[in-house]
Amino acid sequence: MTRHLEVGERVVRTEALRGGITAEMRRLTVGRRDGGTRDLVLRSFVEPFYLEHAEESLHREAGALSVLAGTGVAAPELVAVDPTAVHCEYPSLLMTRLAGRAVLEDEGLEARIHLLARQLVAIHALRPAERPREYVSLTTADTAVTPKGADAAVWDAAIDVIRKPAPPYEGRFLHRDFQPGNVLFDVPSSGPAGARITGVVDWAATSWGPADLDVAHCSAILALLHGPAWGLRFPEAYEQAGGALAAEASERLYWQVRDGLACSEEVQQVAQTWREAGRTELTTRLVEERLDAYVTALMDPGRPPRECGEPHR
Incomplete structure (x- = not known):
């Protein structure tokens, strides 16, 4: 997923997030060229039971986030999706992190x-x-x-x-x-x-x-x-x-x-x-x-x- 970062950016810290049942969630802190940081969230399907439907689920979520962009409903912004684990270890979706x-x-x-x-x-x-x-x-x-x-x-x-x-x-x-x-x-x-x-x-x-x-x-x-x-x-x-x-x-x-x-x-x-x-x-x-x-x-x-x-x- 690093190829979807902006020029000069790199992941400087990762943190596992609690609360997910069907997928693992990780907070990625991305370092910027100007010395600042921004946070992204990586959603990955790891468990065998959920891996079976990971491709369909990730396509659906990516589509939903695209639909929600620009509406009055606050939702994460889609950064990238890898539904068949071509670039990631597991089928995953990368999105912006919301406050709160x-x-x-x-x-x-x-x-x-x-x-x-x-x-x-x-x-x-x-x-x-x-x-x-x-x-x-x-x-x-x-x-x-x-x-x-x-x-x-x-x-x-x-x-x-x-x-x-x-x-x-x-x-x-x-x-x-x-x-x-x-x-x-x-x-x-x-x-x-x-x-x-x-x-x-x-x-x-x-x-x-x-x-x-x-x-x-x-x-x-x-x-x-x-x-x-x-x-x-x-x-x-x-x-x-x-x-x-x-x-x-x-x-x-x-x-x-x-x-x-x-x-x-x-x-x-x-x-x-x-x-x-x-x-x-x-x-x-x-x-x-x-x-x-x-x-x-x-x-x-x-x-x-x-x-x-x-x-x-």
Whole structure:
């Protein structure tokens, strides 16, 4: 990738970045001829499971970053892409580094919920000349995993929801992994309550599909990371920000349940990632309990979400 640097530039330092699940992320500090520096980010697919789809994923992300350039959505700028590892050890993408950091703590979440909602509305408003691929479902009725101790009847009913055909929808430009870990904030010294969004990263799953699906994914992650009540609040925040969701409650439920069940297959992985990022209290068991409480609340919207650790009633 050094051939894509400007004349007289060279990489003077590398730093592994935390938080990536599907790919390894490295921060490259580039020294300039004038003595200054600039930062780039190298995204590389290393694990055998993800290498299988690396070429397609990197082409998709490179295309998305090209589409996003010049829009009102802050995203990294594409520098270079090597989807088949011709020049790099692994399939990789080089991009500019955005300022800010992902904010995963609970403090200031009330304000960030609305910032996240407004940002997602802006993403869904994009109308690229060439649509990305159609969305891909991340789970099926046969692969969903019922958490230990969950009410089997409730989960069976939830799984039955996604056995039905997907509802009709009006397509939108989707991030497809929009959630707090992929949104960067500038956090003032006063704390997360005054944070503002500086950009959105990880566009490898960009696709075309219902706005409900992006909203459902962010809702599910909020439920696991901060508690079920926060996941249930996000759709309302999205609509307040000007977003439009499916008109029928049954259609909304389909997308909400589908993405909630998708989380059931990777609870251990996401819990470990959050613990490594500083949320050490988020054990796999606690995240499973939050997922169970969230799915139960979706299936019984008239009942307040159960606090984790409480017995089923």
